Amino acid sequence: MHTFLYRWLWPALLLLLSLAALWATFIMPDTLVRPALVMAFLFICPGIALMRFLRLQEWYVELTLGVALSLALDGILATIFLYAHIWWPSVIIGILFAVSLVGACAQILLLRTPPTVVVVTESAPAGEV
Numbered sequence: 001m002h003t004f005l006y007r008w009l010w011p012a013l014l015l016l017l018s019l020a021a022l023w024a025t026f027i028m029p030d031t032l033v034r035p036a037l038v039m040a041f042l043f044i045c046p047g048i049a050l051m052r053f054l055r056l057q058e059w060y061v062e063l064t065l066g067v068a069l070s071l072a073l074d075g076i077l078a079t080i081f082l083y084a085h086i087w088w089p090s091v092i093i094g095i096l097f098a099v100s101l102v103g104a105c106a107q108i109l110l111l112r113t114p115p116t117v118v119v120v121t122e123s124a125p126a127g128e129v
Helices: 002-027 032-054 059-083 091-111
Strands: none
Touching: 002 032, 002 091, 032 059, 032 091, 059 091
């Protein structure tokens, strides 16, 4: 039960936090919780959405690397837009939303497929039969 909950926790958290930040950014931008939701989204979602595909064993390693990757993605995307002389924060947030939502949906699809088992057998060295 613990592994089942853990496997579904991150994709569900990514979807909920992404949709909450999307709501606070584009639908109700005058809400008081907008800064907290958007900052939580920017710090967690894009990196965790990509980091989960590495299938790391420890949750704290996954979270630490996910936050670092999120900050790196945020900075790289903002730098690209600045150097292109196109400053559209809503487009930057939209791209990060797309990365997060696609990553979360891909994780859910991967959870639905049964894991493949690879069996490795020893074979005789070349030349021996």
